[in-house]
Structures are given as C-alpha cells and as structure tokens.
Amino acid sequence: MCNSACIQFIEKNLSRSETEGKRALEVGSLNVNGSAREAVLPLSPLSYIGVDISAGPGVDEVCDVTGLTGRFGPGSFDLVLSTELIEHVRDWRAAVSNLKSVLKPGGVLLITTRSAGYPYHGYPHDFWRYEDDDMRSIFADMSILALATDPLVPGIFIKAVKPQNYSEKDLSGLELYSVVSGRHQREITGRALAAFKFKRGLRSAASAILPDGLKRLLKRMFASAGEMKGK
Numbered sequence: 120m121c122n123s124a125c126i127q128f129i130e131k132n133l134s135r136s137e138t139e140g141k142r143a144l145e146v147g148s149l150n151v152n153g154s155a156r157e158a159v160l161p162l163s164p165l166s167y168i169g170v171d172i173s174a175g176p177g178v179d180e181v182c183d184v185t186g187l188t189g190r191f192g193p194g195s196f197d198l199v200l201s202t203e204l205i206e207h208v209r210d211w212r213a214a215v216s217n218l219k220s221v222l223k224p225g226g227v228l229l230i231t232t233r234s235a236g237y238p239y240h241g242y243p244h245d246f247w248r249y250e251d252d253d254m255r256s257i258f259a260d261m262s263i264l265a266l267a268t269d270p271l272v273p274g275i276f277i278k279a280v281k282p283q284n285y286s287e288k289d290l291s292g293l294e295l296y297s298v299v300s301g302r303h304q305r306e307i308t309g310r311a312l313a314a315f316k317f318k319r320g321l322r323s324a325a326s327a328i329l330p331d332g333l334k335r336l337l338k339r340m341f342a343s344a345g346e347m348k349g350k
Contacts, residue, residue, distance in 0.1 A: 121154070124276075132278045137227050143197070144198070145169040146200070148177045150177035164198065168180060170182040184217055195223070197223055197226045200229045201230050206245060218230070224282065224283045225281065226280070227280055229277070233272075246307055248297075251275060260288040261280060263279045266278075
C-alpha cells in the first residue's frame with residue numbers, strides 16, 4: 120500500500136543492476152492504493168514475492184513481518200521493499216530486525232513510512248511516526264544511499280544497502296514518537312493501548328450522536344488530559 124510519491128521514490132532509486140536476476144521480497148504487499156510491484160517487475164527480478172498479514176490483491180503469501188526470518192531464512196533476498204508498513208507494527212524493532220535479516224549482504228532495502236503530523240490510520244493498527252534522525256539511527260548498521268521526505272504528506276523514505284560485514288545495531292534504547300501516547304517512548308504498554316482504543320471508541324460514538332458544541336467540549340477535555348499526562 121503506497122501513494123504515488125512512494126512509487127516515484129522506488130523508481131528513482133532502484134536500478135536495473137540492483138534488480139535484474141535478483142530475488143525480491145515485498146513486505147506489506149496488499150494492494151490497496153498502489154504497490155511497489157509495479158515499479159519493480161519491469162526491472163526483471165528473478166522472483167518477486169509479496170507478503171502481508173491478510174490475503175488479497177498483491178499478496179502471494181500470508182506472513183507477518185516479525186516472522187520473515189523464520190519463514191524464509193537469513194539472507195534469502197537481494198532486494199527487500201516495505202511501503203507504509205512499519206508504522207503499523209507495535210514491535211517495530213522486531214519488524215526492522217527481520218527486514219534486515221532476510222536481506223543478503225550487499226542487498227538493497229527500500230522502506231517508506233509516515234512521520235509526525237500524518238493522521239491516525241489503523242489498518243488495522245497504527246502506532247509510530249518516523250523522522251530523519253530516527254531512520255539514521257535505525258539503519259546506522261547499513262549504508263544509507265538515499266533518505267528523503269514525502270513531498271505530498273508527512274512521511275519519510277529510505278534506501279540502504281546491507282554491508283558484507285554486517286553487525287546488527289542494538290535499538291533497545293531508541294524512542295520513537297507514538298500516536299498512541301502523543302510522545303516519544305520505547306514501548307507501548309497494553310494498558311496505554313487499551314486506554315487509547317477506549318478514547319477513540321468514545322470519540323466515534325460521540326461523533327455519531329452528540330451535538331457539535333458538546334463534541335468540541337469533549338475534544339478539548341481529551342486534549343487537556345493528554346497534556347496533563349505528558350507533563
């Protein structure tokens with residue numbers, strides 16, 4: 120799933136020499152409004168596998184991103200692409216680790232994701248926002264060849280190559296901005312997630328039945344509660 124800017128980033132930053140005769144894996148391949156597949160297949164990969172957590176258009180195999188290494192094995196692909204996925208994975212470290220692991224040394228990784236300011240979009244969940252500094256830290260164990268912001272909406276794109284002497288970086292201390300809490304944090308607890316879902320449920324119900332004046336009052340109350348929590 121990706122917008123036109125995601126496709127253009129792939130087309131601009133992926134060469135035939137990096138693709139032709141190579142094994143490609145797309146993670147999060149369900150085609151809702153566009154797919155990386157359309158940008159990669161013209162470059163003649165040896166094989167192209169699209170995986171997602173649900174079956175549907177563009178999905179060749181159902182597989183969670185955190186289970187990639189167990190399913191395919193380390194170093195199984197020359198090219199790994201993931202568009203608009205990692206913001207939706209609660210355990211983002213496991214997701215990133217698997218994306219790196221299934222890539223061969225010398226292989227290319229292309230990722231697009233959302234940054235702060237992009238609205239909540241639960242398909243089925245939405246947890247994180249990534250910025251330039253986050254991507255530089257997360258992929259400090261790889262050679263970053265391109266890093267760009269989405270020109271259409273808040274988001275960031277990266278192209279990186281896995282070095283021959285790859286050693287995975289420890290990301291346990293890194294904090295990301297969470298749309299669940301509205302602040303930077305290392306983990307999202309079950310309690311915080313349950314509270315977030317409860318608030319969203321209340322807002323949805325209020326939007327359906329309450330007058331506009333009361334809706335605005337509740338919105339201010341939720342905003343104030345969030346500010347108090349962040350102090």
